[in-house]
Amino acid sequence: ELPLSHFSAARAAAVAVGYLRYLRGGPGRGLELRELRRARRQDIDGVGHKYYLELELEDVLDKDRTVNCTAEVLYRLGSKTSAPDVQVTVQGELRSTEEAEQEFYNRIRSLEKELVAENIPDSHGNVPPELEPIHLLAWVASGYLIWQNSTENTKFHLAQVKHVKQVKRSDEDLQFDYVLLLHEMVSQEVLPWEVTVLWHPQRGARVSQS
Amino acid sequence: DQVLHIVPETLQQVQHLQLLCSTLTLDLWKPLLPEDIRAGEDLHIRVPAPLVQDVKDTLDQHMISYRVLIYDVQKLVDQSMPRERSSHRQVSGGYVYTEYHPMEEIYQWMTQIQKNNSELVTQHFLGKTFENRTMYYLQISQPSNKPKKIIWMDCGIHAREWISPAFCQWFVKEILQNYKTDPKISRFLQNLDLYVLPVLNIDGYIYSWEIDRLWRKSRSPYENGTCYGTDLNRNFNSSWGSVGISFNCSSDIFCGSGPESEPETKAVAQFIESKKSDILCYLTMHSYGQLILTPYGSTTKPPSNNEELMQVAKEAAAALKGKYGTSYKVGSTALILYNNSGSSRDWVHTIGIPLSYTFELRDTGDYGFLLPTNQIQPTCEETM
Numbered sequence: 001e002l003p004l005s006h007f008s009a010a011r012a013a014a015v016a017v018g019y020l021r022y023l024r025g026g027p028g029r030g031l032e033l034r035e036l037r038r039a040r041r042q043d044i045d046g047v048g049h050k051y052y053l054e055l056e057l058e059d060v061l062d063k064d065r066t067v068n069c070t071a072e073v074l075y076r077l078g079s080k081t082s083a084p085d086v087q088v089t090v091q092g093e094l095r096s097t098e099e100a101e102q103e104f105y106n107r108i109r110s111l112e113k114e115l116v117a118e119n120i121p122d123s124h125g126n127v128p129p130e131l132e133p134i135h136l137l138a139w140v141a142s143g144y145l146i147w148q149n150s151t152e153n154t155k156f157h158l159a160q161v162k163h164v165k166q167v168k169r170s171d172e173d174l175q176f177d178y179v180l181l182l183h184e185m186v187s188q189e190v191l192p193w194e195v196t197v198l199w200h201p202q203r204g205a206r207v208s209q210s
Numbered sequence: 211d212q213v214l215h216i217v218p219e220t221l222q223q224v225q226h227l228q229l230l231c232s233t234l235t236l237d238l239w240k241p242l243l244p245e246d247i248r249a250g251e252d253l254h255i256r257v258p259a260p261l262v263q264d265v266k267d268t269l270d271q272h273m274i275s276y277r278v279l280i281y282d283v284q285k286l287v288d289q290s291m292p293r294e295r296s297s298h299r300q301v302s303g304g305y306v307y308t309e310y311h312p313m314e315e316i317y318q319w320m321t322q323i324q325k326n327n328s329e330l331v332t333q334h335f336l337g338k339t340f341e342n343r344t345m346y347y348l349q350i351s352q353p354s355n356k357p358k359k360i361i362w363m364d365c366g367i368h369a370r371e372w373i374s375p376a377f378c379q380w381f382v383k384e385i386l387q388n389y390k391t392d393p394k395i396s397r398f399l400q401n402l403d404l405y406v407l408p409v410l411n412i413d414g415y416i417y418s419w420e421i422d423r424l425w426r427k428s429r430s431p432y433e434n435g436t437c438y439g440t441d442l443n444r445n446f447n448s449s450w451g452s453v454g455i456s457f458n459c460s461s462d463i464f465c466g467s468g469p470e471s472e473p474e475t476k477a478v479a480q481f482i483e484s485k486k487s488d489i490l491c492y493l494t495m496h497s498y499g500q501l502i503l504t505p506y507g508s509t510t511k512p513p514s515n516n517e518e519l520m521q522v523a524k525e526a527a528a529a530l531k532g533k534y535g536t537s538y539k540v541g542s543t544a545l546i547l548y549n550n551s552g553s554s555r556d557w558v559h560t561i562g563i564p565l566s567y568t569f570e571l572r573d574t575g576d577y578g579f580l581l582p583t584n585q586i587q588p589t590c591e592e593t594m
Contacts, residue, residue, distance in 0.1 A: 005539040005546050014575070032576055035537065060576070113235065123423045124310055125582030157575035159424055181424065183578055186454075186548045188441070188462035190424045 002039040009039035012051035016071035019086040021143030027133030028097030030060040048076040083148040120161040144207040155185040173198040213280035216253040337477020340430040350404040359490040364407040369414030370579040371497040378408040380590035432459035440466035445475040446557035449508040454550030491565040492558040499570030507543035507550035533592035
């Protein structure tokens, strides 16, 4: 059992949240950690360290409701190149985002010129409302990066969307090329990452590092 | 971006311009569509900054004369738009506390605050930054014939943590607005003096406004000017250079060339050393994380007065939570966050100041350093 305030629990929780954002997030849904309810660590000989977490999450667009979730995060021993194994179970239902996401999809598809934006949020923390879905899609992308690149000695957060450019496609997916700035808490570095997100209302998000 | 004014003279020129506009998808201001470009009629095109030179070159090559109508579109836009003010204003004598302010304005604010509250507030010289800017602290002190203990608070040791200087300013305003009417505050001031340093890392703060919003360190050069800045919160003389630091000057946790190598660190350390027998509590404000951190960062061995430190911190966190439900975690840096050495809070404790805390203000990572201005008020109110 770990004290909830211990840094290793917080780091594992950040990985779980990243993974969840990647899996369940979208332009109409951004998941946030409300509270870490329970954390337990198991040292598995020859394998690695496994964290068992109970998390309380909220949807930024629906803050009055929270959703509980359990997660298992396994950091494998001596593996600097492979992502932690994460499994999550969300208890209960997340608010439906079908309508909002379809509306976003239609809006972007009907743009004459490809969308380009930078510095989201801006220096004063502001996000123009029409860019909020792009911001939340960046959470999906950063969630993927955070899951893929975390170790027990790191804690990543998305600091800012430095640049985003839409790339028009001949198929039905939307494509956005992002430059994301990730803040790593232990080294305090802010690192740029290039990432491409394909998104479709039914097919969801697919993220690839550029 | 620039806007060019062109009057095409021949059909050939018209065709070339139509091709140029559609190939580069230039923003036509007049006419609206390439097909409406006519010889002898005004053509206004907005050219994005990276393409300006190329477009001008191709116009020259085709002997198409042009003149620049607008040299800097952004500047014009900025000038014509009124500065946005948040709808929940907290204005005291014209100063908007629910916005982030650049250093120039903070200097002016300090002068005004002293002027408007001269019976209570005095502005004092603390030292100079590397780039030779003056560091001032405000002393809030009720005249009295009994000696008073001191509470010191500094903000902005890390440039990008803008909510921190915003809090120091808010704090001063709250005290000064309410000390006559709020019994808690007036009792406070009967027995204690408050010393507030609104921005410790002035050079870095200015740099984060003008060049790089996510800058953290100071701006002193190292390695022949190939890299800049020391992490001032790794530069104090508390197990300096031992853990959670880097000796590489390009690292964001570069601890400097030695303990107190930086003028900003030295200015603060010298002052605190000189007043140490009177300082009861040291507070240093940071973001983000929602944490109240106690000594130490360099070891998990608890300080001698750990119980007292923890109890006071827990009560503070509970009071904070009571306002808007915001959760703060409490504990030592080494247990809650990471290992680090050379922090101001640890050094202050080692020289004998009993209560020493680092506050990591809102949030927990969703906006991080870029905390929206609409959270300034609730963050400051709950932290009061």
